[in-house]
Amino acid sequence: MIRVTEQESNYNDIDQMSVLEILKGINNEDKTVPLAVEKAIPQIDKLVSAVTNRMANGGRLFYIGAGTSGRLGVVDASECPPTFGVPFDMVVGIIAGGDTAIRRAVENAEDDSKQAWIDLQEFDINEKDCLVGLAASGTTPYVIGGLNTARKNGVLTACIVCNEGGPIAKESDFPIEIVVGPEFLTGSTRMKSGTAQKLALNMLSTAVMIKLGKVKGNKMVDMQLTNHKLVDRGTQMVMKELNINHERAEDLLLRYGSVRKAVEASQKPL
Numbered sequence: 001m002i003r004v005t006e007q008e009s010n011y012n013d014i015d016q017m018s019v020l021e022i023l024k025g026i027n028n029e030d031k032t033v034p035l036a037v038e039k040a041i042p043q044i045d046k047l048v049s050a051v052t053n054r055m056a057n058g059g060r061l062f063y064i065g066a067g068t069s070g071r072l073g074v075v076d077a078s079e080c081p082p083t084f085g086v087p088f089d090m091v092v093g094i095i096a097g098g099d100t101a102i103r104r105a106v107e108n109a110e111d112d113s114k115q116a117w118i119d120l121q122e123f124d125i126n127e128k129d130c131l132v133g134l135a136a137s138g139t140t141p142y143v144i145g146g147l148n149t150a151r152k153n154g155v156l157t158a159c160i161v162c163n164e165g166g167p168i169a170k171e172s173d174f175p176i177e178i179v180v181g182p183e184f185l186t187g188s189t190r191m192k193s194g195t196a197q198k199l200a201l202n203m204l205s206t207a208v209m210i211k212l213g214k215v216k217g218n219k220m221v222d223m224q225l226t227n228h229k230l231v232d233r234g235t236q237m238v239m240k241e242l243n244i245n246h247e248r249a250e251d252l253l254l255r256y257g258s259v260r261k262a263v264e265a266s267q268k269p270l
Helices: 019-030 033-039 041-056 067-084 115-121 141-152 192-211 228-242 246-256 259-266
Strands: 061-065 091-095 130-135 156-161 174-177
Touching: 019 192, 033 041, 033 192, 041 130, 041 156, 041 174, 041 192, 061 067, 061 115, 061 141, 061 192, 067 091, 067 130, 067 192, 091 115, 115 141, 130 141, 130 192, 141 156, 156 192, 228 246, 228 259, 246 259
Parallel strands: 061 091, 061 130, 130 156, 156 174
Antiparallel strands: none
């Protein structure tokens, strides 16, 4: 297969550029990413529907990846509980090399085709669940092996990659291929490819949670109240929903622990 992500940059002699030229070049390349993601929306749409159906019946969503891709999966998974109030094991991000690899590269971790399934077994992954493989190259052995074994065990499989026709896509029931072209810095897939994967992950998890009822109107009514900013945001939501003052709204919010519960409780005799 031809790996577009490894092709030579469209920019020559970037080491001779001024800072302003470098920044403008990176920005010009970044502008192309949302257009590439837009072309993949039909693929993302199908995946969202399939994942929503499984999760509505007790399934979970897993991400596996190595390097930047793995870190992006961990970030998306870790943000679901505070944003949507879901359990910490409902969306799980796993990176090749374990949690150490989140901050520091683990040598050869991505080349082990058997380790991903071993890692997934720690969570008792089963046929109710969904597994999304993340790899800009579309060829990472860790991800290929995980998807292959998961598929054989009845797990719904998908991927978000930045090359077409790779082995990871072939192991996926729902392949999402977002081709962003060569990177500004040749082969540095933490740049455009990483941005594309982050955008797709935002779309996937947010759309799934909306369809699972974790959003009301346009508000995060189940968000966790983990700091003063979020308490204030929740208080404003309750004030607007119930047409009450700040003190009363904050009291309800803190008593019941979420915007949804505060509003529901206020609509019953207290």
